[in-house]
Amino acid sequence: xxxxxxxxxxxxxxxxxxxxxxxxxxxxxxxxxxxxxxxxxxxxxxxxxxxxxxxxxxxxxxxxxxxxxxxxxxxxxxxxxxxxxxxxxxxxxxxxxxxxxxxxxxxxxxxxxxxxxxxxxxxxxxxxxxxxxxxxxxxxxxxx
Numbered sequence: 018x019x020x021x022x023x024x025x026x027x028x029x030x031x032x033x034x035x036x037x038x039x040x041x042x043x044x045x046x047x048x049x050x051x052x053x054x055x056x057x058x059x060x061x062x063x064x065x066x067x068x069x070x071x072x073x074x075x076x077x078x079x080x081x082x083x084x085x086x087x088x089x090x091x092x093x094x095x096x097x098x099x100x101x102x103x104x105x106x107x108x109x110x111x112x113x114x115x116x117x118x119x120x121x122x123x124x125x126x127x128x129x130x131x132x133x134x135x136x137x138x139x140x141x142x143x144x145x146x147x148x149x150x151x152x153x154x155x156x157x158x159x160x161x
Contacts, residue, residue, distance in 0.1 A: 023118075025117075026115055026118035029112075029114040030061065031065070033061060033083075036104065037061070040104045045099070057089075061086075063082075067079070068119075071122075073122075076123045076126075079115075084112075084116070086112045087109060089108070090106070090107075090108035094109060
């Protein structure tokens with residue numbers, strides 16, 4: 018399951034990079050011949066290698082980072098017309114796909130980590146009391 022989520026996050030991130038480059042250079046640039054807005058693809062390279070390698074810390078911060086592209090897509094889908102509005106809708110879909118895969122991959126990692134450390138958690142739960150056990154049960158119900 019984790020591999021599928023990592024693959025989904027990777028494909029959506031690479032697709033978002035390709036979309037932003039094609040959008041602002043060839044498909045529907047603000048100025049004929051391309052615009053400097055194609056540089057908005059450069060920050061997407063920051064989480065790329067961490068996502069491709071499955072680094073869990075990258076999943077954490079890139080979820081917040083991708084919301085900038087979601088916001089830009091929503092604004093441009095609402096305000097632009099024609100092909101630019103369709104490309105903005107595609108940007109929204111790719112950013113939502115990335116966000117969903119990244120959040121679920123992080124939740125899957127935390128759930129798997131909890132299952133691996135079950136014996137250690139039993140010892141810790143005796144020290145921490147009933148509050149910890151109730152919190153863990155609620156978290157499992159929320160995540161899955």
